[in-house]
Amino acid sequence: MNELAVELEGVCKSYRFFELDDIALQLPSGTIMGLIGPNGAGKSTTIRILMGLVHQDRGEVRVLGHSMPDEQVAAKWDVGFASDDMRLYDSLTLGWHMNFMKSIYESWDAGYAQLLLKKFGLHADQKIKGLSHGQRVKATMLLVLARRPKLLVLDEPTTALDPVARHEILRELTDVMVDEDRSILFSSQNTQDIEQISDRITFIDRGRIIDSMDKEAYLDRWRRLRLEVPVGVALPALPGIIGIRQTGRLAVVIANAFEADLPGAYENSGARVQAVENMTLEEIFVANVERSREGVTV
Amino acid sequence: MGGSFIISQADKRPLYLQIMEQIRQRIAVGDWASGQSIPSIRQLAVDIGVSVITVKRAYLELERDGVIVTRQGKGSFVASDAHVGTRIREQELAQHLEQAVRSAALLGLSPKDLEKRIRASYDRVADAEKESV
Amino acid sequence: MNGSVVRQLALKDWRLHRLQVILSVAAGAAALGLFQIGREIPVVLGATWFFVTLVLLACMLPMSNVVNERKKHNLAFVMSLPISPRQYAMAKILSTFGMFLVSWAILVVAAVWLIEARFPHGVIPVSVVLTGLVLTGFCLMASVAIVSESEGWATAAIIVCNSSYGVIWYLIIRVPETAKEVGGAVAVWSPRVLRILATEAALVIFCLGLTFYLQSRKRDFI
Numbered sequence: 001m002n003e004l005a006v007e008l009e010g011v012c013k014s015y016r017f018f019e020l021d022d023i024a025l026q027l028p029s030g031t032i033m034g035l036i037g038p039n040g041a042g043k044s045t046t047i048r049i050l051m052g053l054v055h056q057d058r059g060e061v062r063v064l065g066h067s068m069p070d071e072q073v074a075a076k077w078d079v080g081f082a083s084d085d086m087r088l089y090d091s092l093t094l095g096w097h098m099n100f101m102k103s104i105y106e107s108w109d110a111g112y113a114q115l116l117l118k119k120f121g122l123h124a125d126q127k128i129k130g131l132s133h134g135q136r137v138k139a140t141m142l143l144v145l146a147r148r149p150k151l152l153v154l155d156e157p158t159t160a161l162d163p164v165a166r167h168e169i170l171r172e173l174t175d176v177m178v179d180e181d182r183s184i185l186f187s188s189q190n191t192q193d194i195e196q197i198s199d200r201i202t203f204i205d206r207g208r209i210i211d212s213m214d215k216e217a218y219l220d221r222w223r224r225l226r227l228e229v230p231v232g233v234a235l236p237a238l239p240g241i242i243g244i245r246q247t248g249r250l251a252v253v254i255a256n257a258f259e260a261d262l263p264g265a266y267e268n269s270g271a272r273v274q275a276v277e278n279m280t281l282e283e284i285f286v287a288n289v290e291r292s293r294e295g296v297t298v
Numbered sequence: 299m300g301g302s303f304i305i306s307q308a309d310k311r312p313l314y315l316q317i318m319e320q321i322r323q324r325i326a327v328g329d330w331a332s333g334q335s336i337p338s339i340r341q342l343a344v345d346i347g348v349s350v351i352t353v354k355r356a357y358l359e360l361e362r363d364g365v366i367v368t369r370q371g372k373g374s375f376v377a378s379d380a381h382v383g384t385r386i387r388e389q390e391l392a393q394h395l396e397q398a399v400r401s402a403a404l405l406g407l408s409p410k411d412l413e414k415r416i417r418a419s420y421d422r423v424a425d426a427e428k429e430s431v
Numbered sequence: 432m433n434g435s436v437v438r439q440l441a442l443k444d445w446r447l448h449r450l451q452v453i454l455s456v457a458a459g460a461a462a463l464g465l466f467q468i469g470r471e472i473p474v475v476l477g478a479t480w481f482f483v484t485l486v487l488l489a490c491m492l493p494m495s496n497v498v499n500e501r502k503k504h505n506l507a508f509v510m511s512l513p514i515s516p517r518q519y520a521m522a523k524i525l526s527t528f529g530m531f532l533v534s535w536a537i538l539v540v541a542a543v544w545l546i547e548a549r550f551p552h553g554v555i556p557v558s559v560v561l562t563g564l565v566l567t568g569f570c571l572m573a574s575v576a577i578v579s580e581s582e583g584w585a586t587a588a589i590i591v592c593n594s595s596y597g598v599i600w601y602l603i604i605r606v607p608e609t610a611k612e613v614g615g616a617v618a619v620w621s622p623r624v625l626r627i628l629a630t631e632a633a634l635v636i637f638c639l640g641l642t643f644y645l646q647s648r649k650r651d652f653i
Contacts, residue, residue: 032349053510073513081511087504089447096446103439104512140508174347180340192307199351216355219312274404278312 004062005029005151005183011049011059020045020207023059027200030180032173034198034215035187036281038289041204043187044083047155050185051081064151077105080144083155084137088128094139095124098146105147113146120168134165145172152176154186158193166190170197195219195281203285205292222284223258225266226275227251233270238262242291254279254287303346313348317356322365322386325376333378336366363389436514437522444496444526451495452530455488459538466545481542485562486596488534489569490589493576496527498585520577520646524639527573535566553615556624557603563631564599568592570638578645603627 006027013020020042027033035043048054049061052072061068066075088097094117102108117124120138122131131139141157152173158166174197176182188194194201195215202212211218229235229251235244240257251271255262263273279287305316324330337345343353357374360366365386368374376382402412445452462484465477500506509519539562546555575588603609612619 031351051511053507073515073518076511076513079511081507083507085504086507086511088508089443089505090503091447100439100443104436171347174344174349177340177350178344196305196307196313197347197349199349214351215349216312216314216351272404278310280307 003029005031005064006033006050006185007060007062008046008050009060011046011056011061013045013049013054013057015045018042018045018207020049020056023204023209025202025209025212027183027185029183030177031199032177032184032186032197033200033202034194035185035202035204036189036191036194036285037187037204037210039189042207043204044155046204047083047153047185047187051079051153052076078150080147080149080152081154082140082144082152082157084157084159085155086140088136088140088143090129091127093125093127094122094131094142097128097139097143098124101143101147107147107149109146109148112148113142116142116146116172119172120165134161137161138165138169141169141172145176148182150182152182152184152186154184156188157186158188158190166193173197191280191282191285201281203288205289208292210288210292219278219281219284221255221257222279222287223255223262224277224279224283225253225255225263225273226277227253227266228272228274230270230272235271236265236269238265243287256284256287256291303342305346305348314352314355314359317346317348317353318360321356321360322390325365326383326386328383330376332376332382334376336374336376338373436512437518437525440509440512440514440519440522441526441529444522445530448492448496448530451491452488452534455484455491456534456537459484459534460541463538463541463545466549469549481538482561482565485535485538485565486568486593488531489565489572490593492527492531492569493573493585494582494589496530497523497573497576498580498582501580502582516649517647520643520649523577524573524642524646527577528570528639531569531573532566535562535569538562551614551616552618553613555618556620557609557613560603560624560627560631561600563628564596567631567634568596570635574638574642577642 004026006025008023008025011020011023018040023042023046025033025046035046037043045054049056050063050068052061052063052069052075055069063075064078066072068075088094098113102110116122120135120142122135122139122142128136128139137157137160144152144154157173158169161169170193173184173186176184198215200213201215201218203210227235227250229246229249231249235246235251235253240255240259240262241253242256243254245252253266263276266273303317303320305313309316321330321336325332330336336342339353339357340350343350346353357366357368361368363385365377365382366374367377398412398416402415407415459481462477462480465473465480468474468477500509514522539559542558542562543555546552546558572585572588572592576585579585604613606623608621609623612621612624
């Protein structure tokens with residue numbers, strides 16, 4: 001059994017106004033990866049290439065050990081895919097869709113499907129066109145979850161959902177992790193969700209991967225330092241810093257490769273460290289994108 | 299067992315620290331008894347609804363502090379020595395004192411000044427307790 | 432294991448469009464009912480109505496079965512299933528052509544049978560040619576819709592085909608021999624008629640083959 005659920009290597013794809021450049025990504029089995037980036041960064045394109053819906057110009061794509069897109073049929077038996085621009089058939093009922101999935105997939109768990117119907121507050125004989133946006137998203141997730149696929153690939157599964165619906169979906173996603181052979185890759189604009197349930201985080205901006213690593217290690221590398229800078233003191237250029245913003249005697253330093261001796265280094269230069277704060281993923285996201293747009297290299 | 303863990307994104311501290319604190323609390327008050335087996339990393343992650351890697355980190359740090367023990371193939375347990383609860387409280391106190399020292403430094407207090415402040419707080423707390431009895 | 436997914440997809444298409452197809456066949460049957468009256472105007476009306484029903488179905492099926500799936504973003508759902516682009520194309524060809532061919536065959540057989548019972552048989556060959564024309568037109572429109580994946584191109588194909596029926600009918604009927612055969616009591620399968628039928632059949636097969644081939648070379652779905 002392949003221990004990597006998903007592997008992308010040197011993947012490139014050119015469109016007229018956009019280019020995916022040298023995408024490399026690894027999702028170990030039994031983990032959740034969160035994909036974040038601004039709109040238009042290439043998250044959806046990467047996911048489509050991963051699913052074999054779009055053929056890459058260059059590079060290797062392997063999903064559950066199958067080479068994509070050539071072996072996409074074999075892969076898709078074990079992959080559950082849901083994207084926010086996907087629609088079910090309006091004129092048919094949720095129950096029809098459930099039977100449809102059941103007729104195709106042997107792994108369809110009817111009991112779990114019924115449970116999800118109750119949990120999500122849906123009714124099998126409701127027509128899709130009668131569902132609200134949140135209900136439609138939950139219906140699509142139900143169809144994906146009840147098959148118990150080995151790999152879930154989700155493109156913005158919680159976008160535009162109310163907090164309760166979002167919580168319900170996140171719950172089901174973390175429940176998937178009970179089985180250490182199952183994996184999830186999802187993209188989201190909601191940094192809170194990503195921060196909470198991902199084991200690994202991958203950042204994409206403008207068609208390139210900026211960062212891809214273990215979430216805890218990643219969050220640990222970033223700090224915000226609040227300094228008091230007395231008159232006449234110049235803040236030294238220290239390694240691991242990506243930005244300093246100073247107004248008057250107060251300065252805010254953003255570090256993306258924080259070391260324990262950093263505050264001490266500032267104190268030695270004459271500044272006073274008022275606080276060393278952890279940053280939320282959202283704050284890291286913004287700092288990262290601003291940095292990559294300004295072309296500052298680390 | 300993990301159902302009553304509350305983690306909040308509004309809390310400025312990282313998730314793994316929040317989890318560690320709540321585990322320590324359970325041990326300190328005795329809900330998780332000394333020597334008792336505790337949920338596996340994966341199981342607790344699923345129960346709380348956080349990533350496996352966050353719980354893994356919490357467990358690793360707790361193990362480093364001697365609060366829990368992980369035995370290969372058997373799972374994780376609360377440290378079986380009778381003083382686990384006390385050790386946790388000691389670690390908490392050490393943290394609080396370090397914070398006090400740092401705050402005092404920002405205010406420019408000398409160690410003697412800090413001592414006076416601690417004494418004053420002690421008296422205040424003692425009075426409050428007398429009144430509430 | 433995969434033939435079954437193709438089959439489920441074709442069945443799904445039938446489920447989505449069965450009302451449309453059944454109503455069309457019913458409308459065509461009703462048109463044939465007018466033939467029973469026997470007098471000139473009802474017969475002409477019935478014939479026109481019959482023809483229009485066939486043409487409508489030929490236009491609507493490619494649009495609603497092929498183009499709409501993409502427009503309404505249902506395609507992403509289908510493509511998440513364990514099939515390849517080629518298999519999707521097959522399922523689409525199967526359901527689109529299948530639904531039309533069966534309807535067409537039922538209506539044409541019913542029409543020929545009706546004519547044979549009550550009218551001079553001379554009109555049969557051109558009737559078959561004419562309905563064959565609609566079938567050919569359908570194949571063209573369906574192929575364009577499936578291959579181009581574009582509402583624009585599909586619409587263009589519909590306009591081209593519908594505009595051509597009149598011209599082609601005129602070209603067929605103005606040949607003096609043909610006009611005489613139509614008026615006669617016996618069905619005359621002249622070389623002329625057979626050649627036209629053969630051309631229609633060849634076009635149908637060519638369209639199908641080309642569609643299969645082009646679809647199997649597609650690399651991207653979306």
